[in-house]
Amino acid sequence: MLRLHSPIRDYAWGSTTLLAALQGREPSGAPEAEMWLGAHPAAPSEVETGTGERVTLDRLIAQGPERHLGEAARFGRLPYLMKLLAAGRPLSIQAHPTLEQAREGFAAEEAAGTPLDAPERNYKDDNHKPEMVVALTPFSALCGFRRPEESQLTFERIAQVMTEYADGNATEVALAARHLAVLLADGDVTGAFAEILDPESIWSRGGTAELVEALTGMQDLILHDDAIVTALEAAEHFPDDPGVLVTLLLNRVDLMPGQAVHLPAGNVHAYLHGLGVEIMAASDNVLRGGLTPKHVDVAELTRIVTFDPLPVPYTNPEPVGQGTVRYRPPFEEFALTQLTAEGADAPAPAVLHGPAIAVGTKGTAEVCCGDERTTLAPGEAVFLSAEQTAAAPFEVRSGDGENTTVYVASMPAD
Template sequence: MHVLDAAVRDYAWGSPTLLPRLEGREPTGAPEAEKWLGAHPGAPSAVVGEDGSRRGLDEVIAADPEGTLGAARRFGRLPYLMKLLAAAQPLSIQAHPTLGRAREGFAQEEAAGVPADAPHRNYKDDNHKPEMIVALTPFSALCGFRRPEEATATFERVALALTEWADGDSTQVAVAARRMAVLLADEDVEGAFTDILDPASVWTAEGGVDQLVEALRGMPDLIRQDEALETALQVAEHFPGDPGVVVTLLLNRVDLQPGQAVHLPAGNVHAYLRGLGVEVMAASDNVLRGGLTDKHVDLAELRAVVEFEPMPVPYTDPEADGDGVTRYRPPFDEFELTRLSADAGRLAPTGDAPGAGVRAHVAGPAIAVATEGTAVLRCGDEAVRLTPGQSVFVPAAQTADAPLALTAEGHGRATVFVAALPSS
C-alpha cells in the first residue's frame, strides 16, 4: 500500500472551513475546494515513502502498470479520479460529453492546433467524465431538467412578478419570461435553454437578470410557493447578472443528507451548490459550461453534449453488503465506491486475523480515504493508519490476493471510502 499526499485545489467556490473541519486542523482562510486523489496529470497525488521520498502516483503506475492496474490496464490509465469536494458557493452549470464526443472533440482541437491551456478550448483530453458524489454533510445541487410543466409554472410566476414590478408594463424581460413559459408548455426544453444562453438574449444583456432578481425579492409570498425561485435568488447572490441564474429555473433541486448519493451520466446538466462530499469520476477534465462562470461558454458545443430529455434525479441507492460495508454502484465501467465503517472495540470475525474488523473485497486498483475517526486499514500483511483526509493507494496485485480490512483505533467509529473498479 502507498500512502498518498494529495493536492488541494483553491478554486474560488471552495469552502475555507469544510475540509479543515474534516481533517481537524485550523483553516488558513483561503478557499479549499477539491482534494484530488489519483493519478490525473492535472494534479497527481504524491506517493510518500517511509524515508520521506516522494513520487507521483502516475510515475508509480507507469513503472509497473500490470501490478498497479491489473484489469484496469484496458483503460490505459488509472480509470478514475477521487476527490473530497467542499463547496461554499455554486459551481458552474455544466455537462460532460460521451466518450465518442470527447474523442472526436479532442481530435478536432488537436488537429486545429488549439493550445492545451487555451481558455476557449473545450476538450482537455479524449475521455468522458461520468461522476458520482456521496454527501458527507448536507449537500445541495442542481441535477437534470425538471418536468416541463413544473418549469412552465415557474416562468409564469416570473412573468407575473416582472409585470407587477413594472406596474403592469410589459418589459422586455417580462416578455422573455412569457416566451420561456410558452416554449416549456410545448416541451421545448432545448429551445428555452438556448434562448437563455443566446448572446443576443435579454438574459445575457446587462440588467436583464438584475430586473428578475429585483422583482422576485419584492414578492416573498411568491417565492414561498416555488423552491426554484428561492434557489435562483440564492445563486444570484454569488453570480449577479449571470444568465445561469435563469438556467437554474429549468433544473431539479437536489438536497442530499449524509450517505445519500447521485450519479451524473454524460449530458446531464448539473451544478453543485454547497456541501462536502466524496466524489468519484472517470479520469477526465472535460467540462462544457452553461452559466455561473466567467470561463468560456461554447453554446453550440454545449447543445451537442446536453441531453434535453427531463428525467428523474439519478440517485445512487446505497447497498448494504455485510456488516459495516456499503456499496455505491453507479452504471459506469470505471468505478464504484465502497464505504467501510467500524466501531472501536469491534471483535474480529471468527477465523480472521486479530483486529480484522470490517472486511470487503474490492476489484482492481483502489484508493481509500478516511472521513471519520482513526482508521487502521489492512490489506494482506500491510497496515496503514489513517485520520480524516488521509489516503492510500492499494495496487491491483494486492486487492487480488486479500480483502481490505478496517478497524477503529481509540474511541468511536472509523470510516473510509474506497474507490475501485465495479465488482461482480
C-alpha cells in the same frame, strides 16, 4: 499500501472551512475546493517510495501498469479520479460528453492547434467523465431537467411579477419570461435553454440582474416556488449571470450524509454547497452553462446535453457485509465502498477489485490489507495496487475505539 499526499485545488467556489473541519485543522483562509486523490496528470497525488522520496502516482503506475492496475490496465490509466469536494458556493452549471464526443472534440481541437490552457478550449482530454457524489454533510445540487410544465409555471409567475413590478407595463424582461413559458408549454426545453444562454438575449444584457432585483424580497412568490428560492441563492454569487435562469429548468436535490447521486454524460448539473466524496472517470472535460466567468460554448453544450426530463439518478448504497456498503453506479470505471467500524471490536471488511484508493472521513481508522496496516485520520489516504487487493481482503478497524469511516474507490466486481 502507499500513503498519498494529495493537492487541494483552490477554485473560487471552494469552502474556506469544510475541508479544514474534516481534517481537524485551522482553516487556511483561502477557498479549498477539491482534494484530488488519484493519478490525473493535471494534479496527481504523490506517493512515498521506500527510499523516503516522493513520486507522482501517474509516474509510479507507468513504471508497472500491469502490477498496479491489473485488468484496469485496459483503460491505459488509473481509470478513476477520487475527490473530497467542498463547495462553499455554487459550481458552474455543466455537463460532460460521452466517450465518443470527447474523442471527437479533443481530436478536433488538437487538429485546430488550440492550446490546452486556452480559455475557449472545451476538451482537455479524450475521455468521458461520468461521476458520482456521496454526501458527507448535507449537500445540495442541481441535477437534470425538471418536467417542462413545472418550469413553465415558474416562468409564468416570473412574467406576472415583472409586469406588476413595472406597474402593469409589459417590459422586455417580462415578455422574454413569457416567451420562455410558451416554449416550455410546447415541451421545447432545448429552445428555452439555448435562448437563456444566447449571448445576444436580454438575459445577457442586464435582464438577469433586473429580474433578480425584482424577485428579491417578494416573499409571497418565493414561498410558492422552491425553484425561485434556488435561483436567488445562485444570484447571491452571480446576480447578472444567465445561469440563474438555467437553474429554473433543473431539479434541485438535497442529500443527507450517505446519500448519493450519479451523473451520466449529458446530464446538466451543478453542486450548490456541501462536502462530499466525488468519484469520476479520469477526465477533466467540462462544458459549462452559466454561474461562471469561464468560457460558455452554447452550441457545443447544447449538442452534448440530454434534454429529456428524467428522474433524479440516485445511487442507493447496497449492504455487502458488516459495516460495509457499496455504491455501484452504472459505469465501468469505478465503484465506491463505505466501511464503518463501530468501535474496536467491530471491523468492517471488503473484497476489493483492481487498484484502490482509501480515504478516511471520520475518526482514526486502522486499515489492513494482508500483512500491511496503517492508520488514516480524516482526509488521509492510501493507494493499493491491483496486485495487493487480489492477494488479500481489505479491512477497517477503529483506531481509537470510536466509530470510524473510510471510503474506498476501486473497480466494479462485475
